[in-house]
Amino acid sequence: MVRGDLSDMRPLSLAFACSLLAVAAHAQSATPGGMPPPPGMSLAQSAAMRFPQPVRVGSLIGRDVLRPVESQDVLGRVRRVIRDQNGQIMVVVDFGGFLGFGSRPIAVPVDAMVLLGRDMEIVALTPDQLRQFPTFSPAGATDVPDDTMIKVGLAKPSH
């Protein structure tokens, strides 16, 4: 006797099965997002591969900065966007800490970061590397005005 098709199912088990399936979906990735740049490639080159899009600097302030892993750990939050002594655009991130306490500002090259919807992600540096970064010092840095448009690369979500 052929069993297991829908007609065999009693109404109660059908309803239960439907309730399971109603919420059961997950757009898993065929390829992961936010992979680090290939070895030997400069940050600028790797950022260029991520289809940089114009974004208003003021809209970046306060965004969560995530780690490109499935759990999307929050590494910190964007505090300001600056131009350093060399003219490089850097994103100052309140890094580390716990529940907002104990974090310290570090300056991350914008080309090491991507836009992920309303969040940002650091794709080219590991948390261990970021921990070695010196605490940001405002000397020699100038703030990039809020209404400036800069270009930042993209990535797909890492989950």
Add this chain to the structure above:
Amino acid sequence: MRSPFRPGVVPDAAVLDDHRPLIRSLERRSLIRGGFSLGALVMLTGCDVRRPEAVESALLAISRFNDTVQAWLFDPNKLAPTYPASMILRPPKFNAYYDVTQVKPVNGNSWRLEVSGLVSDKRSWTLSDLQALPQTSIVIKHICVEGWSYIGGWTGVPLRVFLERVGADLRAKYVAFKTADDYPSSIDMASALHPQTLLALQYGGETLADPFGFPMRLRMAVKLGYKNPKWVTAIEVTNSYTGGYWESLGFPWFAGI
């Protein structure tokens, strides 16, 4: 003491291992995964979980049943919420079944939109042909099955206008899409004719950028994000089910919101 409710003969626990890929593909939260116990599987399949194909066909039958219910619940005149233009996220969020570095931009000058199936005019369309049709702008929420969302502003040709223009049989069941990134998709005719379903050409008042589907993508307010193919190259009006990329991997086809 042995539970009085425990059946005398229990199925082999290896059944769960046999279906691990399928269960993982359906999970959303580990809580739900936890709910997918052996007992639930037994209920799904009328107590014969020893046959893997029985489990899979039961799960897919339920998914199709859900599609039918959703299609029945769908109100073609009910509009999805819209938002002020100030809430548009610029740029929008990128997503695909591959990362952004694999995006292959489409040349808008040589791009053509093929039209086939149950239509009276099968001539192909250029980008400027589409730009010459009446345009509509909407600010709607993009809701992904993964759990995230953002508000986006889209401008383009209502699919209904396009289908009427090509003389499509509006009683047909499906409108199917092919794309430059090999991401086939298809939707029901009622959703295709919904006023918030666009062949989108612009985002935030500017030409669509390459990663978001230039020159043309589908953008609809009444379905989940994965029902919005980018870089559309062909539209077919048909009565044959053609499915889609994620649908062939077990995702629900109707995917209404």
